[in-house]
Amino acid sequence: MNENNYELGFEELAAKYPDFPRLLIRKLDAELRGVTLTGRALERAKEEGSLYDASADLGQETPRPVLGGALFRDGSWVLGMEPMYLQFPQGYTRRGNSYSIDVVDGKLWLLDGDEPVEDIFFVPYPEYFGKKTSRGTPMVKVVSARLPGLLFIYLYNRCDFWMRKMPCKYCSFPTRVFRRKPGYTQEGLDDLYETMNEALKEDGKWINIVLLAGSDLSGDSPFDNEVGEYVKVLTTLRKSFGTEKIYAKMVASAFSREQMLRLRDAGATTYQPHIEVWDEKLFEWICPGKTKYFGRQYWIDSALSAVEIFGRGYVCTQFVGGVELMQPYGFKTIDEALESTLEGAEFFAKNGVGPIAIIHRLEKGTVFFSQNQKPAPLEYYVRLMKGISEIHRKYNLSVDFNNYRCHPTGDLDRLHTSKITNKPAGGEKS
């Protein structure tokens, strides 16, 4: 970033982009600056059944509070509260002063300094939290959640790119709370089955599941064992749902056509191998593991060929928005960064793959955190989310399995949900 990147604040950006909802700019700003909860807010969360103490599940003696979810008025979720998330309690590099959530005149508010800026609503934590499987495993360790409505199944935390000392530079995956080695045993699958059945008892609670694992290069062909783990979990979920198809999102490595067919036959309905960063040189620098195994083009081809198997609207790839601005090799201006990333997003959309983007969290345990990198500015994210949503609309492409309730990309898509059909738009590959 150079001196041309004068950074606009919230009000300046709201004035500059009047067609971008103020509330969503606030949401992005809160994610970048972070959100803390005051003692009064924590007390309110406890009163509303929204504060869970996971210390016993984790075998810790000190309290480990987890919030059941916090929502803005429009139903979008408050990001930036990582210490209150089950999976991501690590430290982060932030921009500016953090927001706080407090009780003001009896109501919950997001405060910028002393000023209440948005109403906040807590959500009760899930009813299966605190329960154990018949083998005595805390259920929250078997299936965690991105609250309020997404069940989170970590297949395992190991990633061969980390093991081979070539991790993606923004990634902290192996440091997550529930560390799990590859290789589901029958006992582990039984725990999963029991936990899913218990979680699914709760009326109107869950709307999505994510399956997530690190890249595992082992097997007869590379990634075969990773696919095998997904198949085991999908098979277990089929038992829980009693259906052939499982409507879960599956974040995975770049698989071959044969491997994807195995997954589809096991019940998978979606697939997302993440490209992370579009620029070729930056991809090599930021994702050395993916570059070595088996290169950018292989990851692109995998996403594209998945459309034939899972269908348009059921395959997406994710950009880690902001990593292309990391120095010394990244873009020097947000204009250049956005031009590159949105070019990539359009390329994928043109080929039936839904592009999505997350906000790059400079998280403790990542290479970029240790390098004291600086997060991208708020305006970058406003323009990125706007650009991605416009591409979804242009190509008549939904990313419903990454909708606004579980992913920041989906927010603006809410304005055209009624129009998107996932049929190819004119001039696009069908």
Add this chain to the structure above:
Amino acid sequence: MSKLPKEVLDLISDSESIKVVSTADEDGNPHIAFKDSLTVLDDGNLAFGEEFEGSQTNVNLVRSIWFNKNVELTVRDKHGTTFRIIGKPYRYAHAGPLFKKFYLAEREKRGPDSELAGVWIITPEEVRNETYEIRKKEEDERHPFFRHFDRSSVRKIKR
């Protein structure tokens, strides 16, 4: 927030009343939908269930909450008593106790495969009585030159 008159509260709580929400899309195209679940909350706000995330009503309401646009609710009973309530979306709840209450009511009404995407909460800002007799009286007073001469109240003598 406008305090709703008792007559309006009674009308809303009448299960036989027709309840309609009117919204507009980005180009101003109107869209209406029936909302049988419309109810008054303890704080005076109005709430109704939205069955589908991808409905035009839902999309229009999202636009309204983001850009501070009005929506309109119309309630009419079997005798023709009609009220129009103009308000602003305050909140969309898709989790938590209020949502669950509406969700379970939807299940009760439509069975185990029913869906409810969320609950919209509307803050009323203006209430108008649109009942025919009331409106006729208002119009006669305001616009006497738009009355037809053969109306019984205008020409008393008939030959």
